[in-house]
Amino acid sequence: MPPAPWRGSLPRPRGRPFLVASDPVPTIRLVYSSAAAGGTTYSTLVDIMSQAHTRNMAQGITGILCYGSGQFLQALEGERAAVTALYHRIAVDRRHDDCQLMSVDEIESRAFPEWTMKVVNWEDGDMARRRTMLQADTGSEVFTPSAMTATQASAFLMHLAELERELAGD
Secondary structure (H helix, E strand, O other): OOOOOOOOOOOOOOOOOOOOOOOOOOEEEEEEEEEEOOOOOHHHHHHHHHHHHHHHHHHOOEEEEEEEOOEEEEEEEEEHHHHHHHHHHHHHOOOEEEEEEEEEEEOOOOOOOOOOOEEEEOOOOOHHHHHHHHHHHHOOOOOOHHHOOHHHHHHHHHHHHHHHHHHHOO
């Protein structure tokens, strides 16, 4: 006699090894550096970022980007899948050269919750304070993200965000 057709559900394993809808989705912070491809200017960047604002808001992505001397340093925060997909689009974007992933960390809370993407032009603003901050965080007064360690880059972006909030009166 053939076995009876299976009519039950799979037994639930001990513990909760499956992700269920009520489980929190991991929030991550991803930091990368890249060089701007030829022809990229700060005004081009502002145009791109205004377009990204809508997409980032829809995807729940926040972050900060510093641009200077033809180089980018950016932190992206949000759900792992959304941030990873965005980074992959950036990494193959023709406007970026030498895209280097510096860190990806699960985080308890966001460092840049108020910005879908804060854009900071390294050459504008309070240069003396920025250079002092950069010196303290990286040991250099020259903005060179590719020469920073992941720890230095993260510390610099956190301090830059604090300075930007202070200057804006936030």
